[in-house]
Amino acid sequence: MDSKYLKSLEPGFDPLTVCEEASRCLLCLDAPCSKACPAGTNPDKFIRSVRFRNFKGAAEIVRENNALGAICARVCPTEKYCQKGCSRSGIDRPIDIGRIQRYITDYEEAVKMEILKAPKDNGKSVGIVGSGPAALQAAVSLRLLGYKVEVYEKENVLGGMLRLIPEYRLPDRVVDHEIKRIEDLGVKFHKGVFVGKDKSLDDLKKAHDAVLLAPGYSYGKMLQLFEGHKNVVLAVDFLREVKAKKGGVKVPNNVLVVGGGDVAMDVNATMKLLGVEHVTDVVYEQFVEFKASKKELEGAQRLGVTIIDGYVPVSFDGKKAKFAHRVIKSELEIEADLVVLAVGQYPDVSGLGVELVKGEVNEGADYHTKDPKVFVCGDIAHSRFDKTVVGGVRTGKEVALYIDASLGGK
Ligand SMILES: Cc1cc2nc3c(=O)[nH]c(=O)nc-3n(C[C@H](O)[C@H](O)[C@H](O)COP(=O)(O)OP(=O)(O)OC[C@H]3O[C@@H](n4cnc5c(N)ncnc54)[C@H](O)[C@@H]3O)c2cc1C
Ligand code: SF4
Structure with missing residues (x-):
């Protein structure tokens, strides 16, 4: 295509x-x-x-x-x-x-370089829940310390949110290649295993010397006002489908996006690159408070997306959405054939034996949980790093050292 x-x-x-x-x-x-x-x-x-x-x-x-x-x-x-x-x-x-x-x-x-080489197994193993960037980096760091590593992923595709980042920014080919390199190091991946349903945390604790939880912020938030309407989709579901189908999805010519972060900007740009004529993005924040990076915002605007700042949705009848301005007395009515909600994501750790406070596991310092055998990293970990791929990489590197120390390493 x-x-x-x-x-x-x-x-x-x-x-x-x-x-x-x-x-x-x-x-x-x-x-x-x-x-x-x-x-x-x-x-x-x-x-x-x-x-x-x-x-x-x-x-x-x-x-x-x-x-x-x-x-x-x-x-x-x-x-x-x-x-x-x-x-x-x-x-x-x-x-x-x-x-x-x-x-x-x-x-x-x-040139097919193979730079990383795993040392001899040290006889201990770690089970990891999730296969996003934090889990992948932790798997490599642990493997390089001699651990046997097994990754359990609920989806049938590995990579977590990397599989949502649009193809024009991050081709699947690049993600596949990075994961293949990790497999070649000896990390074992189990796809389609939902920990907490298909396997319990206790199963993993019995099978491994330590368990690392990296389930990320996998679920998109819905706004009550839009719930139950068939022409409303969540940004994460939309981006996942477009990427899996290599852009081969049907979208109408008049789309309304709600949200102002980087995920909303990905939806905006994706819509324009798929050929959608009218893309209007209504954002709660005013331009000065915008969450999206300047680069992503300007990129979407250059592609022809209309971005309206400072409005909150107040009603939706399945076709027309009404918005009111947060500060000034002003209303806005927008008709659309498809509405995409990009209003944030949330984590679900049910069945994983940990509690979230403000969306993060903060039970012990430095990636520990109350259970000495269970660790956390990535977006759900209470850490000093942003919820980004590179933040995930950093937490993956650090948690591997804590796990190693707890299992008798340096
Ligand atoms: C559309 C989009 C665009 C983004 N763009 C960028 C960008 O340009 N730059 C950047 O740095 N960051 C970007 N991010 C953020 C970045 O992708 C995340 O911060 C990062 O992926 C978090 O990594 P993680 O390993 O914590 O979790 P995730 O990547 O969320 O992976 C978690 C994995 O765990 C799995 N899982 C969850 N629960 C279970 C369970 N119970 N059992 C088994 N498996 C489970 C999930 O299916 C998922 O595969 C973007 C995010 C999105 C959604
Ligand atoms: S060393 Fe780093 S900071 Fe200094 S000029 Fe080069 S890229 Fe920039």
């Missing part, structure tokens, strides 16, 4: 342009970019390798520090992390670190 949805909106570098970009780097001594990467991917070091045309060395630096390096290269909000503090900004603009990393990991794939 020749759909705009399937094509990257941002071209990658070639061998010449990646070296040109790397040669703009100031080779800072105490590099702010590396300090700001939650995953510790060490951009200053891999950029230095690229400057000296050592792509292999650069790939080793990325991979040894970040099991999802090819994914982070594409989806990391670099403007918030490594590129934010880049010293080159003081001269003209920051180094395009994300795209350099993308070139390096594409190179790694093209």
Whole structure:
């Protein structure tokens, strides 16, 4: 299918342009970019390798520090992390670190490098619930410490929310390749196993020396006003379906999106790339309070999405939605053939033996729970890191060290 949805909106570098970009780097001594990467991917070091045309060395630096390096290269909000503090900004603009990393990991794939090697089994095993980025990184970090690792995923597809990030930003091919690499390291995946239903937490505790919970924020929120109408869908369900069907879904020509975060912006852009003529996004926040990153917001606007800020939905009759402004006295009526709700996600940990406080497990410090055998990481963990892929990678790396320590490692 020749759909705009399937094509990257941002071209990658070639061998010449990646070296040109790397040669703009100031080779800072105490590099702010590396300090700001939650995953510790060490951009200053891999950029230095690229400057000296050592792509292999650069790939080793990325991979040894970040099991999802090819994914982070594409989806990391670099403007918030490594590129934010880049010293080159003081001269003209920051180094395009994300795209350099993308070139390096594409190179790694093209020349079939196998960088990570698992040591001899240490005789202990860890069961992981969920297969999102936090679980995948934890699986790799534990495997590299010699643990046998088994991952239990309720869906029939691995990758968690990575399977919702639209194809034009994160192709399935890249996710498949990262997971294949993890399988090759010896991590065993069980698909279609809902822990808490198909298997109990006790089953996992009997089968493994430790259990790690990483179920993420898997469920989309509904607004009561819109409940029960057949032309209303949740953003997470819509994005999952479009991606699974490679853009091959039917959408009407007049769509209303409700929500103003990055997920709403993904829905907006996806709609336009699928060819929808009228996409109107009504957002609770006013522009100054927007949750979506500036890059995503501007991207959606450039594609022709109409974004209206500061309104709350007050009624819906199955076709027409009425909104009232939060501050000024103003009403708005919008007719649409399809409504997509992107008003947040929530976690469900029923059957997993933990309690959530404000959406997070915060029962013990540093990824512990009340049960000494059970740990948490990723979006549900109470941690210092954002609910992002790279935040998940960081929690996955850290929790592996805590599990190792609890099982007699260093
Ligand atoms: C549309 C969208 C776009 C995004 N875009 C970006 C982006 O551009 N950049 C970025 O950094 N972040 C982005 N994010 C956020 C990022 O994807 C999440 O922060 C990250 O995936 C969280 O990782 P996780 O491992 O905690 O959980 P998840 O990725 O949510 O994975 C959890 C997994 O656990 C499984 N599971 C849940 N309960 C059970 C159970 N009981 N038994 C078995 N399996 C279970 C779920 O099915 C799921 O596969 C986006 C999120 C969405 C939804
Ligand atoms: S902060 Fe910018 S200029 Fe300095 S090492 Fe990192 S990428 Fe290069």
